[in-house]
Every structure is written in structure tokens, then in C-alpha cells.
Amino acid sequence: VKNSIEAFQQRIENVLEIQLNDSSAPPRLASAMRYSTLGGGKRLRALLVYGAGAVVNAPYESLDFVAAALECIQAYSLIHDDLPSMDNDDLRRGKPTNHIKYDEATAILAGDALLTLAFELIAKSDLADKQARQISNRLSQCAGRSGMVGGQMLDILATQQQLNLAQLEEMHSCKTGALINAAVVCGALCGVDQSDATIDALDSYANKLGLAFQVVDDILDIESTTEQLGKPRGSDANAGKATYPALIGLNESKKLAKNLYQEAIESLQLISDNGELTSSFDLLTDLASLVIERTH
Ligand code: IPE
Ligand code: IPE
Ligand code: MG
Ligand code: MG
Ligand code: MG
Numbered sequence: 001v002k003n004s005i006e007a008f009q010q011r012i013e014n015v016l017e018i019q020l021n022d023s024s025a026p027p028r029l030a031s032a033m034r035y036s037t038l039g040g041g042k043r044l045r046a047l048l049v050y051g052a053g054a055v056v057n058a059p060y061e062s063l064d065f066v067a068a069a070l071e072c073i074q075a076y077s078l079i080h081d082d083l084p085s086m087d088n089d090d091l092r093r094g095k096p097t098n099h100i101k102y103d104e105a106t107a108i109l110a111g112d113a114l115l116t117l118a119f120e121l122i123a124k125s126d127l128a129d130k131q132a133r134q135i136s137n138r139l140s141q142c143a144g145r146s147g148m149v150g151g152q153m154l155d156i157l158a159t160q161q162q163l164n165l166a167q168l169e170e171m172h173s174c175k176t177g178a179l180i181n182a183a184v185v186c187g188a189l190c191g192v193d194q195s196d197a198t199i200d201a202l203d204s205y206a207n208k209l210g211l212a213f214q215v216v217d218d219i220l221d222i223e224s225t226t227e228q229l230g231k232p233r234g235s236d237a238n239a240g241k242a243t244y245p246a247l248i249g250l251n252e253s254k255k256l257a258k259n260l261y262q263e264a265i266e267s268l269q270l271i272s273d274n275g276e277l278t279s280s281f282d283l284l285t286d287l288a289s290l291v292i293e294r295t296h
């Protein structure tokens with residue numbers, strides 16, 4: 001399945017390459033958009049779209065557009081997250097951040113345009129009208145004020161503050177979990193006749209995995225290296241961010257990530273044959289392992 005992860009990473013790269021090739025945009029803007037979207041990133045959100053799509057047998061042609069939309073929103077969120085007024089970081093995916101390579105105004109606009117492009121991609125996909133509407137709805141809810149953007153607001157407000165565990169979970173689930181949820185559920189919505197039980201189980205898998213992902217991100221900010229991460233190690237501590245290791249310690253954070261992984265897998269078992277996960281779940285189970293075992 002390592003093969004299939006690599007194959008899907010290559011597939012999404014090709015889709016993004018085509019969709020980010022637009023000669024009608026000002027060249028500097030198009031260049032800044034391509035700089036932060038192409039040739040980097042683990043592509044977890046795109047992979048989750050394909051992974052959920054595999055469970056419901058969705059057509060690749062639709063999944064491509066949805067996966068590309070998710071990666072556009074991911075790239076935009078990172079460009080804005082790194083801005084001087086946000087986390088003020090200068091390295092991302094092993095390269096200078098967008099505002100360092102270009103300038104702040106260009107970085108803001110590249111992010112704006114990537115967010116807009118995400119919804120253009122859904123609109124111009126070959127999805128049926130009803131599916132496109134359901135997917136736009138889920139994606140906008142998860143990316144917006146009560147999802148990722150809302151979580152980023154909570155993150156900024158929490159800087160130099162002590163949160164309790166419930167507040168920290170809320171912040172992490174919003175700033176990171178929400179987009180991971182959108183990836184999984186929107187992938188599933190590309191299928192033709194998924195049941196409510198399937199969507200519910202995938203929704204639960206995604207929520208567990210999304211929280212685990214940010215817990216691991218917090219751990220890596222302490223334990224990994226700048227070189228491995230491709231972004232500055234210690235950024236959270238330097239900025240006084242509210243993180244899991246800061247609140248419950250490294251060991252408890254690692255245990256929590258493992259437990260969340262287990263719960264994510266158990267959510268999938270709810271919709272499998274007698275708890276036996278068939279091969280259509282392979283990508284989702286492998287991605288869950290990747291999330292907790294990753295080093296960057
Ligand atoms: C980074 O996400 C932002 C967080 C939500 C922690 P990723 O670690 O998935 O970043 P890329 O896309 O692989 O660069
Ligand atoms: C980012 O959280 C969540 C986003 C919505 C981008 P972080 O600020 O911890 O992400 P990194 O560590 O910079 O990738
Ligand atoms: Mg941040
Ligand atoms: Mg950051
Ligand atoms: Mg981080």
C-alpha cells in the first residue's frame with residue numbers, strides 16, 4: 001500500500017499542476033500560488049479523499065477535483081498561518097515561506113485565490129448537482145468560521161494563555177480536525193449510494209484522526225528537527241502556543257495519539273464485515289498509521 005500512497009501522491013500532483021496553470025491570472029499571483037501548492041507536502045488530505053472514495057467506490061474523476069480542492073485550502077491555510085501577524089514562520093515544506101519568497105501582500109492574495117479556486121474546482125467538476133452542493137456545504141463549514149478559520153482564531157487568542165483540556169481539544173479539532181473531516185466526508189460524498197451509517201462511521205474516524213494529527217504535530221514541534229520537519233522546530237514554544245505537550249506532557253500526549261488512532265480504526269470497524277476490514281479500507285487504515293508514526 002506504500003505503493004498506492006505514492007501513486008496517489010503523484011496523481012494529485014498532476015491534477016494540481018493542471019489546475020494551477022492559469023494564464024489569465026497576473027503572473028506574480030499565479031507563481032505564488034504554484035510555489036506553495038506544488039511539489040511539497042505529504043498530501044494527507046488528498047489521500048484521505050481517495051481513501052474514503054475507495055470505501056464507497058467513488059469515481060476517480062470526481063475524487064481528483066475534491067482532492068485538489070482540499071490541497072488548495074490546505075496550501076492557503078499554511079500560507080496565512082505562516083504570516084508575520086500569525087505564526088511568523090520563515091520556513092515551510094523545506095522552502096522559504098510564501099511571504100519571504102514573495103511579499104506579504106502577495107502571500108495574502110495567493111491564499112485568497114487558492115481558497116476561491118477550491119470552490120471553483122468543485123463547481124466545475126463532473127459531480128452531480130446534488131453531490132456538488134453537499135460537498136461545497138461540508139467543505140465550507142469545515143474550512144470556515146466554525147471550522148479551520150475559527151480554530152485559527154482560537155489559536156491566536158490562546159497564545160500566552162493557559163487553556164484547559166476541553167478548550168485545547170476544541171481548538172485543535174477546529175484548526176486541524178475540521179479540514180481532515182472535510183477530506184474524508186467529501187471523499188465519501190463522491191460515492192453514489194453511501195448509507196448514513198457509512199458517512200457517520202467515516203465522520204467519526206476523521207474526527208479521531210484529525211485530533212491525533214494535531215497532537216502529533218505538537219509533539220514533533222518538540223521532538224523532530226527543522227530539517228526533517230521542513231518547518232522551524234520549536235515554533236510553538238517560541239510563540240507561547242497552547243499545545244498538548246505543554247498542557248499534559250510529552251508522554252501523555254503520545255498515549256493520547258495512540259488511543260485516538262485505536263478509536264479511529266474502531267470507527268471503521270463499525271461498517272466492516274463483522275469487524276473484519278476488507279481491502280477497500282486499506283488506504284484509510286494505512287493513513288491512520290502514517291499519522292501517528294510520521295516524523296514530519
Ligand atoms: C500542517 O499540516 C498544518 C497542520 C494542520 C498541523 P501538514 O503537516 O499536513 O502539512 P503538509 O501539507 O504535509 O505540508
Ligand atoms: C496549523 O497549526 C493549523 C492550520 C490551520 C494551518 P500549526 O500552526 O501548528 O501548523 P504548523 O506547525 O505551522 O504547520
Ligand atoms: Mg498556527
Ligand atoms: Mg504554524
Ligand atoms: Mg504546529
